[in-house]
Amino acid sequence: MTFxxxxxxxxxxxxxDPQGITIRDGLRRLGFPGVGSVRVGKHIEIEVDxxxxxxxxxxxxxxxxxxxxxxxxxDYRIGVLRVQTAPV
Amino acid sequence: xxxxxxxxxxxWSDRDCAHAVTLAGHDPVMLxxxxxxxxxxxxxxxxxxxxxxxxxxxxxxxxxxxxxQAVAGFAAAGGLVWGICNGFQILCEAHLLPGALTRxxxxxxxxxxxxxxxxxxxxxxxxxxxxxxxxxxxxxxxxGRYVADPATLExxxxxxxxxFRYVSRDGAPVDGSSPNGSMHDIAGILxxxxxVLGMMPHPERxxxxxxxxxxxxxLFQCVAALAGDRGTFITTGxx
Numbered sequence: 001m002t003f004x005x006x007x008x009x010x011x012x013x014x015x016x017d018p019q020g021i022t023i024r025d026g027l028r029r030l031g032f033p034g035v036g037s038v039r040v041g042k043h044i045e046i047e048v049d050x051x052x053x054x055x056x057x058x059x060x061x062x063x064x065x066x067x068x069x070x071x072x073x074x075d076y077r078i079g080v081l082r083v084q085t086a087p088v
Numbered sequence: 089x090x091x092x093x094x095x096x097x098x099x100w101s102d103r104d105c106a107h108a109v110t111l112a113g114h115d116p117v118m119l120x121x122x123x124x125x126x127x128x129x130x131x132x133x134x135x136x137x138x139x140x141x142x143x144x145x146x147x148x149x150x151x152x153x154x155x156x157q158a159v160a161g162f163a164a165a166g167g168l169v170w171g172i173c174n175g176f177q178i179l180c181e182a183h184l185l186p187g188a189l190t191r192x193x194x195x196x197x198x199x200x201x202x203x204x205x206x207x208x209x210x211x212x213x214x215x216x217x218x219x220x221x222x223x224x225x226x227x228x229x230x231x232g233r234y235v236a237d238p239a240t241l242e243x244x245x246x247x248x249x250x251x252f253r254y255v256s257r258d259g260a261p262v263d264g265s266s267p268n269g270s271m272h273d274i275a276g277i278l279x280x281x282x283x284v285l286g287m288m289p290h291p292e293r294x295x296x297x298x299x300x301x302x303x304x305x306x307l308f309q310c311v312a313a314l315a316g317d318r319g320t321f322i323t324t325g326x327x
Contacts, residue, residue: 015235016269018195067152070145070181072188073235 002084003048003056009069009076010041044068047084057081089114089312092129094159094175096121096139096150101172101292105135108292112308124154131168131311132159134175136228136290146189146231147177156182168212168311169284173229176276176286185277185286186244187236193269197230201300202267202289204252204275205259211278213285214251216310222259223252223303225289227267232288234270234277244277251285252276 011017017039024038046063050056057078064076091109093116095102106116117127121139126132140149150156156178163169163184171179179185192198201224209219217223236244244250252275254266266273268288276287291304 015190016193016233018191018193018269022195067148068144070148070188072180072186072237073190 001050001052001056003050003053003081004084005046005048005056005060005081006079007044007046007060007064007068007076008041008079009044009064009074010039012073012075015073053081089131089314090117090127090129091115091311092117092119092126092132094119094121094132094134094155096137096153096155098139098141099135099137099174101136101174101290104290104292105133105172108295108305108308109133109312111295111305112312114312119155121150121153121155124158126155126158126162126167130314131170132162134159134169134171134178135292136173136175139174139178142174142231145177145181146174147179147181150174150178151182160184163279163284166281166283168314170213170311171284171286172290172292173232173288176288177231179284179286184284185279186240187234187277189231189288190233190235191231192229192233192267194267197228198232198267199228200226200267202227202275203255203257203259204289205255207250207253208248208278210248211251211282211285212314213307213311216306216313220259222255223294223306224257224301225291225294225304226301227289228293229268229288232268232270234268234272234274234288236271241272244274245272247280249278249280249282250274250276251278252287252289 019040020038027035048056069076109116177189204223206217206221254273291307294301294304
């Protein structure tokens, strides 16, 4: 089966995010005074062939640990793991 | 003395580094990223640029190149490894140096002169300098803000592993207003045994007076002077 994992990589809470600050300030200037903190991360979709969801999930977690995030500055979460039904 | 200069797809300072090595009176050897062979060099330079397009994170993909596997073994055996700009980013991603390099606090790509105070003059790269001396060497990067957890910063400071710190032109502390906003104004750090140096500024772009400064040549000459002395180098500096 082919699974599609959606991975979100985000900066750890204590790491300064100048991109987020710039976007926050832009949103406020645009007329959204209620905007608080803005943090920018990465969204990565990965297709994985695996016999079952647990195997696919474990493989994606290892990908995150070994490449997709830098453990010094980033956290990750695996958002959605669905079965790929037809080519998009 | 043979200097190996790594060439990844997207490396841009390799020829400048080769020029600096030649000016220092030694032979540059270009090392292709797909080759795990270091060709018997004495020092490996990981030059600046945008290896693999800086995709995912700067240096994240270069870490897996066959050449980097060889460089990791070379560094572990006490070989000299010198990462400049993107090379520093690669060394952090490869865990040969602690910490990470993140987007400049200013959100701008900064290409300008910078002034570095030599914090450790006991390394193989800086022993030709005096501790506290200020060198003018330019920066050219968008992601050079050095970040590490408090325990790592404390360890770097107390063990003399901060090689260079950004200061003002007259040598005064900049207290966070460096070109990139690095923690502790850190511009370069050393490995535990001192044989690996990572620095964001570009010494190869300050290697002759025509370029506005020849201070970077001091570092190349310092490494070159070690020709014939391939022992393990121990840092002797302290804060």
